């Protein structure tokens with residue numbers, strides 16, 4: 001997995017609550033058997049009209065946000081389905097960090113598996129960063145995972161909380177499966193215990 | 202021993218390892234796999250030269266993409282869908298999984314097939330690359346959706362890295378009124394908690410109204426726990442559960458049945474267990490519900506009217522404006538005046554035999570209103586066969602419904618069953634998100650009987666109005 005350490009980039013403001021996974025990547029793009037190439041269809045139904053032309057007003061179509069690497073969004077981001085296509089599309093577009101007051105559980109988890117940092121911040125702080133993001137491409141925000149800080153374009157520093165295990169995995173770019181396989185003895189002894197306690201499983 | 206919730210008990214029974222910070226490795230008893238969220242996981246496995254750790258605990262079935270028209274036996278026309286199905290076929294065969302291909306009568310929506318075949322049992326941990334895995338919680342199994350990377354993790358290790366959620370109790374006291382169903386319970390709960398109200402929690406549903414539900418109804422309730430933001434929904438197993446499981450193909454038999462039963466009977470929340478959050482609703486206060494917006498929390502009794510965005514606060518004001526705009530609705534319109542053009546009965550929320558019976562009950566001797574497209578998509582081939590045996594398919598077809606083969610169908614419209622832009626659908630599924638049933642399509646969620654009533658009148662309808670004993674066809 002790709003590491004996440006520190007990032008300075010343009011932040012796109014998306015002040016919408018309950019952004020669901022159908023908005024992030026509609027189901028017609030789930031027919032792929034690959035992880036790559038979904039970025040062009042990120043937010044497809046908001047980003048393109050019925051004829052496939054770009055909607056000029058949509059934030060990621062505006063010239064100043066085309067290379068955004070950070071997304072600032074509303075409450076309950078990523079609700080809905082478990083599709084990992086959502087973080088794949090976000091990453092493929094080039095966004096590596098999301099800042100929002102809260103996330104849906106599965107989406108939040110999925111981010112970490114793909115080297116995306118989802119930051120949780122109180123509403124007022126998200127509001128402040130949203131304002132900052134609205135300034136466009138001159139306003140670059142810095143996210144530092146090591147120090148758990150976000151620095152706005154005018155130098156204001158915000159702290160955020162982060163689960164230490166997830167932080168460690170993201171900083172090191174660790175592969176979960178490899179880590180777990182190191183515990184294969186523990187898994188085997190669990191299985192032999194379970195085989196007597198719950199043989200019907 | 203300190204008192205535990207049902208969730209605590211299942212968690213403890215599956216703990217392989219726990220780090221100091223609470224990060225835990227949980228053993229997974231059942232892994233359900235479908236064609237959309239698994240190809241990349243199998244590909245990852247192959248690339249790393251890994252095997253499936255426990256193929257006997259892994260169940261694969263195609264459902265999301267499959268056409269539901271009879272011509273599907275001749276092959277699937279959409280190339281991308283076909284490639285996904287072929288990939289599942291190859292993966293299931295090569296890795297030796299329990300597999301129900303499209304041609305098998307047991308094929309259906311993964312969350313209907315699992316319980317039907319007795320794969321889902323009380324006290325188990327069940328995961329699937331699909332958020333509605335919560336459905337299996339109806340058996341007192343800890344069941345939740347995972348992403349594709351986690352699918353790969355479970356395939357390779359039969360475990361999942363987790364941290365523990367909080368405990369939330371949702372109690373529904375008393376008895377449901379006529380015309381009110383499990384679907385209305387689960388919608389009403391989301392109406393109260395909001396779509397983020399359960400975030401970070403596992404919900405246990407309790408109370409008289411829940412205990413009185415059949416397994417089908419309990420599955421409907423738990424199915425939508427995820428729509429309330431919860432990681433999983435649970436209902437403690439009881440005689441209704443055991444009765445349902447007994448004799449199913451993969452349920453324990455003989456001495457193992459007795460051993461299993463003895464353990465299952467210990468699976469309940471202790472009286473003085475700690476709850477981080479408690480919500481209580483009276484069953485008598487729940488009316489047949491419909492959604493008006495683009496989030497499952499946008500729900501009201503059918504007797505209500507489209508709300509004004511200004512009646513909300515915070516970010517919800519903008520969200521409600523956007524929803525009304527998308528849905529093409531005006532604040533103040535009585536919900537029962539909203540005209541529909543499509544009816545969809547099916548999905549893992551309401552595609553089981555009891556759901557079809559309830560809808561057929563309303564449709565008996567009635568006709569779908571002219572100009573309305575109505576379809577029933579049974580949740581599995583076996584549900585379909587049973588419905589045919591009971592004469593339900595005949596009632597549906599005589600009323601003017603299309604009678605389809607099993608699959609997810611218009612619940613998410615990945616197959617050809619889709620709404621056209623602006624079309625409005627009375628649906629028994631679980632999500633009314635923008636574009637969920639087709640780009641620009643408008644979805645109103647409700648129970649099967651409410652959807653049947655809407656098919657008859659051509660508008661959102663209080664099913665209780667059709668339940669009076671005057672069933673003469675108009």
Ligand code: SF4
Pocket residue numbers: 264265310311312331333548549550608609612613630631
């Ligand atoms: S029926 Fe709908 S909600 Fe259920 S698994 Fe299929 S797509 Fe998902």
